[in-house]
Each structure stands twice: as structure tokens, then as C-alpha cells.
Amino acid sequence: EAGVVQSPRYKIIEKKQPVAFWCNPISGHNTLYWYRQNLGQGPELLIRYENEEAVDDSQLPKDRFSAERLKGVDSTLKIQPAELGDSAVYLCASSFSGSNAGELFFGEGSRLTVL
Amino acid sequence: AQSVTQLGSHVSVSEGALVLLRCNYSSSVPPYLFWYVQYPNQGLQLLLKYTSAATLVKGINGFEAEFKKSETSFHLTKPSAHMRDAAEYFCAVSDRAAGNKLTFGGGTRVLVKP
Numbered sequence: 001e002a003g004v005v006q007s008p009r010y011k012i013i014e015k016k017q018p019v020a021f022w023c024n025p026i027s028g029h030n031t032l033y034w035y036r037q038n039l040g041q042g043p044e045l046l047i048r049y050e051n052e053e054a055v056d057d058s059q060l061p062k063d064r065f066s067a068e069r070l071k072g073v074d075s076t077l078k079i080q081p082a083e084l085g086d087s088a089v090y091l092c093a094s095s096f097s098g099s100n101a102g103e104l105f106f107g108e109g110s111r112l113t114v115l
Numbered sequence: 116a117q118s119v120t121q122l123g124s125h126v127s128v129s130e131g132a133l134v135l136l137r138c139n140y141s142s143s144v145p146p147y148l149f150w151y152v153q154y155p156n157q158g159l160q161l162l163l164k165y166t167s168a169a170t171l172v173k174g175i176n177g178f179e180a181e182f183k184k185s186e187t188s189f190h191l192t193k194p195s196a197h198m199r200d201a202a203e204y205f206c207a208v209s210d211r212a213a214g215n216k217l218t219f220g221g222g223t224r225v226l227v228k229p
Contacts, residue, residue: 004158031215040124042205042219043159056216091158095215103149104217106158 004107006092012113018080021110025094032069034077035091043091087114117142117208121220129228134193136223138206147209148189150180154202165189201227
């Protein structure tokens with residue numbers, strides 16, 4: 001079974017440019033998460049979806065970040081315009097909400113460098 | 116609010132020596148606890164999880180962790196380190212009231228010396 005797929009793996013842009021990341025979760029997983037991992041730190045939640053509904057976006061900087069999961073499957077995270085401080089690895093994860101074990105499955109991440 | 120503290124951002128061990136990574140948590144409800152491993156340029160992979168069954172949990176690659184409620188700890192151990200264990204390790208607590216949202220510690224990078 002395929003795992004969580006993310007693209008692109010690496011992206012280098014200049015500040016003020018837009019960037020978008022895509023995530024396809026494990027088939028059947030209705031919960032999708034976007035995390036940001038700064039260098040040398042643990043991942044921090046940006047947004048959580050239950051199906052197509054964003055149920056927790058309290059940590060998403062809404063002035064420049066947006067996300068969507070239109071059909072409750074794959075998701076896109078966008079930054080516009082990017083700032084130097086946005087350089088990080090953006091991790092997508094999915095889980096099945098019917099499981100009480102709470103395990104999240106992570107993609108390999110999208111590493112963003114803003115110059 | 117839940118939180119996780121990992122003591123020591125870097126640990127250096129000799130090959131064959133004991134690996135001990137410390138994790139303390141704060142949670143207002145009985146927690147689910149996890150250890151994830153991250154190899155360079157890869158995503159996070161689950162090592163093991165505690166979900167209120169046995170307090171001693173065995174995971175992959177010879178790792179195990181013990182849940183100690185009185186100490187609010189979930190330390191990770193491996194009796195004998197191997198070179199392939201060089202990676203970053205993250206402890207996390209799950210907020211079951213918030214869709215199993217994971218809150219991570221800052222991570223501990225393990226270096227294994229030959």
C-alpha cells in the first residue's frame with residue numbers, strides 16, 4: 001500500500017514569491033495534517049482536516065498561508081508571499097479517525113528554502 | 116494543554132552501548148504516547164506507541180519504552196546501539212480530544228560512534 005505522498009521534495013524560491021505543496025494521504029485516511037518542522041526542532045501543527053473540513057487551523061498564519069482539501073482526499077498548502085522565516089520542512093501526515101491508537105503516518109516532507 | 120520535553124538535544128553513544136533517550140510529558144488526560152524516528156531527509160517513522168495497555172512497550176529495531184505515570188515519563192531505550200540507529204528521535208503525546216493531534220518534543224539527535 002502506498003504511503004503518504006508529497007511533492008515537491010525540495011523547493012528553492014526568492015522571498016515574496018508564492019509556493020505550493022501537495023499531499024496525497026493514505027487511501028481511506030480521513031484525517032490529514034500539515035506540520036512545519038524548523039531546523040533542529042520538532043514538527044508543529046499548522047492545520048488539521050477531517051475529510052474536507054479544516055477543524056483546527058489555529059496555528060496557520062492566515063495572512064500568507066492557505067490550505068485546501070476540496071474533495072476530502074489530497075490537499076494543497078500554499079504560501080504567498082513567502083518570507084525568509086518560512087524556510088522549513090513541510091510535513092503532511094494522515095490517520096484514520098476510527099482508530100483509537102492515534103498513529104499518524106508521515107510523508108517524506110517538502111523542504112522549502114527561501115532566499 | 117499538552118506538552119513534551121526531551122532532555123538533551125544531542126546524545127552520543129558508542130556502537131554496542133546502551134541508548135537512553137528521555138521524554139517527559141504533560142497531559143490533562145491519560146495520554147497516548149509515541150516515539151518517532153527521522154532519518155536524514157526523510158519523514159517520521161513510528162518506532163512504538165503506548166495506548167494504555169502494557170506499560171513496557173516494544174517497538175521496531177530493538178527499541179522499547181516504559182510508561183511511568185508517577186514520573187510522567189516515557190523514556191526510550193535500546194540495549195545495544197548500532198550504526199544504523201544514528202538519526203533524530205521525537206517523543207510525542209496525542210490529544211485524543213482533538214482528532215489525535217500530536218504534540219512533539221524538540222527531538223534528540225543520536226550519534227553512534229564506531
